[in-house]
Amino acid sequence: MPNSLLRRLNLALAGGLLASACGLAQGTTPTGSPSPAAALTPVAAQAVHHQANAQSDVFGAQLFTGAFANAGATPFNPDYLIATGDTVQVRLWGAFSFDAPLTVDPQGNIFLPHVGPVQVRGTRNAELQERIETAVRRTFRTNVSSYASLAAAQPVRVFVSGNVNRPGLYGGTSMDSLLHYLDQAGGIDPARGSFLAVQVKRGNAVRASFNLYDFLTRGRMPLLQLADGDVIFVPPRQGTVRVSGLAQNARRFEFANDGAAPTVASLAELAKPMAQATHVRVVRNTGTVRNTEYYPLSEAAGVTLQSGDELEFTADKKPGTITVRVEGEHTSPQEYVLPYGTRLGALLGQIQLTPDAEAQSVQLFRQSVRQRQKEMLETSLRSLEAALLTARSGSSDEARLRKDEAELTLQWVDRARRVEPLGQVVIAQSGQREDMLLENGDVLRIPRKDGLVLVSGEVLFPNAVAYEPGLSLQDYIGRAGGYTQTADNSRVVIARRDGSFEQTDIRRLNAGLAVRPGDQVLVLPKVDEKRRQFWKDMTQIIYQIAVSAKIVFGL
Structure with a gap:
């Protein structure tokens, strides 16, 4: 089995195991069948629950990841009462x-x-x-x-019951904290248990009730001396509201069903909205129809919430300024803070070029374009990957060949995913270049007249060749040693400094395709269509990488 496919299967199995662990009830799945964690050893099952808690979106679940289960007893509790066996x-x-x-x-x-x-x-x-x-x-x-x-302190055994991942009898000392015993039991079940009213019972009497949110938000954890046979009971979860967006604690929060409905202000104290948040979106849990309300934060403090509602903190304001960086051959400042809506022509008018600057090949690199190029490349790679994993074979011999091909191609796909596009925008040939709006984070680069032609890809000696007006494209490739055995000499790409590209083939090498100073000649690799079933897809991806990243990605 290909290594990449094996990794994906392992991840899928691990994800399913953790998902099942989050919803376990007394060692069974919601359908009543034995859960995966129930078949594990106690130590392994505890590790599964701890990992599921670490990945949960429930506020407080991260308490139970093994840190308290491995901790020793409190070294000194001034209120501890000496007991028999100490x-x-x-x-x-x-x-x-x-x-x-x-x-x-x-x-x-x-x-x-x-x-x-x-x-x-x-x-x-x-x-x-x-x-x-x-x-x-x-x-x-x-x-x-x-x-x-x-x-x-004397050793004790305490029952942990209710809505926890692994109810049972757990050992410790009378000085160990409540969190120590809960952590040994795999923690409170995030899907069922309450963090607001954890009870400690002795016989029929409730000795104390703990709100773990007080520990998480205020650092308050009263020390309670436990005795042999005490019961730590976790009651069912109460109402919940999910918080997302611009919040430091984007989690699912619990609130008490005691008649006092929570408000946006009370949830904000727990969620900690970020400084840039200006509005809040409230999606009401009204059954099949979901109603959305939208408030400025200044007006949302008193808005009441119900169980199942969702809050999203957003930034709803236009930026006042943007920052653009200018690199290359100029004597002006390298960072410009400009009003929002500034156009490229206004910035170019402020830049003082050096005598060696190549003004007609100004380059613009944009983060949003880079992201789109990355997304398009990922879409192509996923399509190729899906085709590889779902291809059928007509015989056992063909199946073996497909397996070898899929393994090599999946390795190539993994390497291709690590390619980072440049995000370059072709602006030099645009007649409306001066009117182009700038974005925050744009990088403007003024190239230098260096008189070189870079030849790379499937050539014997990739190198920079001094520009000569009389040389053809074939001459520059020849000065780099000529084609390698894996070169596709019918697919040669010339990357211009201004971001534009031209592609040619063997029939056009002497058809007047001009090479200019600063160009980059990319000789693409050849994909053997007899050995590669998906050679068309791979050829397209190779070209896509060459255009977006200006590199030749070989097989």
């Missing part, structure tokens, strides 16, 4: 020396030599030192100093 490190020095870890027994005591049992269960971590010191002084009034610290 380990306390006690050191005595002076007239009497002692240094050992002591475990809190079922009666809640630790036993100190010559002091006896000391009740520590229920003592705040911040008050542990004072409790031990008081007990020691009752026996050793002088010459004995003491120091005590919590060495290790």
Whole structure:
């Protein structure tokens, strides 16, 4: 199987696995069949869920990517209450020396030599030192100093239930955070679980409820001491609104269904619109018909939202100025900040050319043109790729030949995708050049009269040849060593400095096609139509690359 095709199949399988992981419920798919993650080992399934969380558009899902599952217990929580099974490190020095870890027994005591049992269960971590010191002084009034610290909290096993990816019983310590246990369970299911009201239950009582948005937006995470058998329960997700466009947090946000409908202002606090955003588009979830509302940000603060609505922050204003860069043979500034709507003639009138400048071959490079050239090349490559992957064979021998051909051609397609077009606009021959509107980011290049002709592509010695008026196109190719064995000498492209192109073939080499100083001669490679089923498509793409990028892309 071709390497490129194998990579695509692997990506498709991985994408399907992650998509299924996002919608898992108790290890099954929405249709009730076993999910792919259910068949994996616990560690592998956890990794699948963590990767799916990292790619989710739900605000808060990125919390559960393994960072909290691998973290250790909080080293010091001043409000932690010492419990049975905890380990306390006690050191005595002076007239009497002692240094050992002591475990809190079922009666809640630790036993100190010559002091006896000391009740520590229920003592705040911040008050542990004072409790031990008081007990020691009752026996050793002088010459004995003491120091005590919590060495290790008791191990506990906590149930994680509700709308999480992998409900179960997970181990840790009583000092581990709520996020540690949720992360071990694969995190909150982005499609079903709520981030606003995560509950910690002990028996039938709800000990605490956590809003994870407070942690994400304000850094607030109350520390809660968990005990063996506690239950972390994630209730069903509440209302949601999706935010896109010019926002730092373009995510899907949850809001509480408590009667207070969210507004654009409350969502903006979470989404953080960018400075250039001026308007907001609200697409209402009204069933089969989707209604759109459009507001300036100054008027949208009080607009109420409903579950399923979509917000898009946009920039709806015309730019006041544009920036154009001028390169090459001139003595003027290289960066021009011009009013929006400035035409090319107005800029050319401000440029002072050097004596060596070739004014008739002014070059314009535009980002939008470059993008369109890239898109057209990608369309051609996708068409060729689809034809390769769907071609049928009439026999086993033909199938083997097709396989070899497809493998080589797909490798060629991958290399062709990395070609970057120049985005050059042909303006030198336009009679309306002076009236052309400039765009932000345009680059104007004034070439220099160098008197050279560049010959490249399928020639033996690609090189720059000094221009001579009496030489023909065939002469310049001959001075570059002549054609290679893979050259298509019936397809020669001359790239003019002004961005225009001329193509010729062997029957026209002596038909008066002039070569000018600064031209680039591109000899295209030959595609063997007997061996390549898709030679016409490949020939067209080779020519397209030569025109847009001024390079010869061989096989």
